[in-house]
Amino acid sequence: MKAIVTVIGKDKPGIIAKVSTNLAEKGVNIEDISQTIVQGNFTMLMLCEINENKLSLIEVKNSLVELGKEIGVSIHVQHEDIFNAMHKI
């Protein structure tokens, strides 16, 4: 299943490292990544493949939301379909 991970918050060293390490530990593959900083605000979007035989999207999400709280950024994990539904005809 493909999921979009969104990380938004104040820029600081190590955000990408921590998020991608967390994903790697869960066997989640990052297929695409895009990141920008606008006026000190860090925004990263990742397209990930979650192997549902190992972990559900909700388990991945819970872990990342916790991580977000630790490092002070807001992390969302959402099924890709919601964006396709809302923005593609």
Add this chain to the structure above:
Amino acid sequence: MALLNRNEILETIDMVEKEHFDVRTITMGISLLSCIREDAKTTADLCYEKICKKAENIVKVANTLESEYGIPIINKRVSITPASLLTNSFNGKEIVLAKALDRAAKTIGVDFLGGYSVLCQKGITKSEISFINSIPEALAVTDRVCSSVNVGSSKTGINMDAVKLMGKIIKDTAFKTAEKDGLGAAKLVVFCNAVEDNPFMAGAFHGIGEGETVINVGVSGPGVVHHALKAHKDSSLNEIAEVIKKTAFKITRAGQLIAKRASEMLNAEFGIVDLSLAPTPVMGDSVAHILEEIGVDVVGGHGTTAILAMLNDAVKKGGVMASGNVGGLSGAFIPVSEDIGMIEAANKGAISLAKLEAMTAVCSVGIDMVAIPGKTPESTISGIIADECAIGMINNKTTAVRIIPVPNKDVGDNVEFGGLLGMAPIMPVNPNGCERLINRGGRIPAPIHSNKN
């Protein structure tokens, strides 16, 4: 992500985080026709079992979908076959069924169960009169049961005997829950042209033309529309209509996806998506503020009806393209106590029952969540219902009255229902009576345009 634009992803996240976008309700409609038996207890027990079995997982599924898609799903609800069809053989004991329905709602964890209802738009049976007379007590002794009565339609005209009866029933319901400021009446809707697949409370019921179990989803998002319009301060009204349409499309698509998944997971038919801009009393979730953003200084001012007509229509157009099955009420709701902008307007005296009545001619429902003085005569309440029904009947649309005659309160007082039901000042009603009209009884014949065969 190659196919997804980063702004689109961030837009969706902002809609939820900053603009109160949510799926307002997943409502499972359940047919209870198979539960009809001779006696009250057996029927009630069978209804309880069927609801608990069919909707056992509704809360779990809603929570899973909320988590997977990152869109809050606020309410989980059940609607049932109009209950008056189940109680024919045990008149006088309807409360046994009402209590069982309330227990079922609590067991499965849904916040409301709709369908303690009667359809009597043309005629009314003795059994239905007995059922209607049970409504005040049913709403007083239960917490989650909602009731509705359809008293008119474009096809049949208006059953004025039922209209007369409902004036009394609304008042009795409010007075039976006097210690909660008449809260019971907030769970009772009188309809003209009631729809059979409406997922929103208090008027939801599972129509007799529906299948065994069906999932209907209501999506909302006044805040999202309001936000989108803020970027168009100087646009003309046709440009504004386009913006509303596009926003409505996106919101409805999310509802469509969730409705489809929910119906698969709950093993029920996918019914409809109802895109209704349904406000809540929190800031940033107001339909009134959309109208004010477009250009009336305070909702209720001249021009309000025109903008509301455009808003309601644009919402429907966006929604229709986004889902194969748009239904329910779909449009804009204008409840007074549940909308912070309406509450503000009512406090300023900017909006009256007369203006609200005009607005209901062009929005998707009717006089909704309006608190009036407890001393208002029954016949005047019936008159308000009759006026709303006439608007619905002639315009081929659903209209409704959900009005609360607040016991021992009068104009100048406030009432607080709490939660999503909100708060409101008591609004004045026209002091001139209509008792002679209401006492005539009978039926207002169906309009000429009902004769289409």
